[in-house]
Amino acid sequence: MKKLMNTRVKKTIRGYLGDWRLYTLMLPAVVYLFIFNYLPMYGAQIAFKDFRPGLGIWGSHWVGFKHFTRFITFPNFRLIMGNTARIGLYGLATFPCSVILALMINELTNLKFKKTVQMITYMPYFLSTVVVCSMILLFFNKDTGIVNALLESIGFQRASFMTEPQYFAHIYVWSGVWQGVGWGTIIYLAALSNVSSELVEAARVDGATRLKIIYHVNIPSILPSIIIMLILSCGGALSVEFNKAFLLQNPLNLSRSQVIATYVYEIGIRSTQFSYASAIGLFMTFLNVILLLVVNLAAKRISNISLW
Numbered sequence: 001m002k003k004l005m006n007t008r009v010k011k012t013i014r015g016y017l018g019d020w021r022l023y024t025l026m027l028p029a030v031v032y033l034f035i036f037n038y039l040p041m042y043g044a045q046i047a048f049k050d051f052r053p054g055l056g057i058w059g060s061h062w063v064g065f066k067h068f069t070r071f072i073t074f075p076n077f078r079l080i081m082g083n084t085a086r087i088g089l090y091g092l093a094t095f096p097c098s099v100i101l102a103l104m105i106n107e108l109t110n111l112k113f114k115k116t117v118q119m120i121t122y123m124p125y126f127l128s129t130v131v132v133c134s135m136i137l138l139f140f141n142k143d144t145g146i147v148n149a150l151l152e153s154i155g156f157q158r159a160s161f162m163t164e165p166q167y168f169a170h171i172y173v174w175s176g177v178w179q180g181v182g183w184g185t186i187i188y189l190a191a192l193s194n195v196s197s198e199l200v201e202a203a204r205v206d207g208a209t210r211l212k213i214i215y216h217v218n219i220p221s222i223l224p225s226i227i228i229m230l231i232l233s234c235g236g237a238l239s240v241e242f243n244k245a246f247l248l249q250n251p252l253n254l255s256r257s258q259v260i261a262t263y264v265y266e267i268g269i270r271s272t273q274f275s276y277a278s279a280i281g282l283f284m285t286f287l288n289v290i291l292l293l294v295v296n297l298a299a300k301r302i303s304n305i306s307l308w
Contacts, residue, residue, distance in 0.1 A: 047279040060275075067279035076258070084259040084284075087245075088237040090173045095233055097177050098184030099226055103214055105185060106192045118189075121182025133247035136175055137162060162248070165256035172248060176241075187229060191222040227305045235292035238284055260284050 016023065042057075047067060049060040071077060101121065108114040124132070139145050140161040148158040161167045195218055203213050219226075242261035249257040260280060268277025300306035 044278065044282055046275050047282045049275055051275040051278075063275075067276045068283055070276060071280050071283060079255070080258055080260060080263050083256055084238055084240050084261075086256075087169050087172055087240050087259060090169055091176060091240075092233055092237045094173060094177045095230055097181045099188055099222075101181055102185035102188035102192060102222075103218060106189060106218065107210060107214070118182070118185075121185065123182070124179040125183035127179065129241070129243040130247065132175060132179055133244060136171060136248065140171065163250065163252035165253045168248065168253045168256040172244065176244070187225055188222055191225040192218060195221045223303070224305050227299050227303055228307065231292065231296050231299055231307055234295040235288055237291060238288050 046057055046060065048062060048064055049057070050063050050066075051057065051060045074080075105114060105117055105121075108117065127135075139147050142148055142158050142160040145161075147161070152158055159167075161171060199217055200213055203217055208216065238260075240259045240261055242265060245257060245259050246262050246265065249262060264277045264280050267273045267280075296306045296308070
């Protein structure tokens with residue numbers, strides 16, 4: 001038994017040494033993940049302590065679930081959680097947009113036009129969040145915005161979109177769709193490129209229309225990719241982006257724009273309540289993990305496709 005174990009260890013070491021170039025290429029990514037994703041987990045324990053910088057993490061007093069209880073009993077808990085869930089699930093509901101766009105691009109036969117469409121749809125993704133928010137504020141300005149000018153030209157009254165709370169979620173989500181829908185098609189277009197041309201030709205010979213080919217051939221072929229991406233999206237459904245929410249937020253739309261991320265910034269950075277802020281972040285991570293596990297289990301039961 002010992003000889004067998006030694007042989008296996010030697011084979012494993014030889015395998016690693018034989019592929020040392022590949023592992024060298026992986027090294028920067030592994031180091032980055034370790035430093036910025038795993039080492040910070042050490043500091044997560046301050047969520048269960050009354051952290052004092054002078055005492056350090058180990059020296060601070062242990063208080064258990066005090067900060068979690070404080071957040072759950074916070075008077076605005078339901079408002080903040082409701083806003084976060086509303087925006088997060090609304091954004092998740094737009095998930096099919098990238099799939100639909102990928103299917104449409106895949107149907108283009110003119111290669112030059114196809115590449116042009118892809119380039120145009122990719123471009124917004126490379127704009128920074130600050131630039132996108134500045135564009136939103138300019139376009140939706142009540143007095144000078146192009147959106148209000150167009151609405152007025154077709155007989156509607158000008159509206160103050162950025163100060164009316166009911167518009168915040170729509171602006172936040174659909175501006176995100178505009179920015180990321182093109183980039184989101186990359187995986188699906190790659191999957192569509194692997195669809196068997198013989199299968200498509202056989203469907204055409206049988207009299208299938210373009211829509212039927214898409215429905216019966218293309219979609220089933222990329223379904224595993226769609227499900228995996230959906231599961232991953234669900235894992236971050238309740239993590240509303242701080243930068244965008246903060247930049248679009250103002251005192252008049254606060255009843256719909258105050259989300260977990262902006263609240264954590266307010267109490268963690270401005271009020272220096274580090275333990276309380278860490279507890280809220282840990283609480284949201286726990287909810288996201290639960291949602292990921294539930295969706296993964298449901299996908300496995302329904303389609304036998306899952307992350308694990």
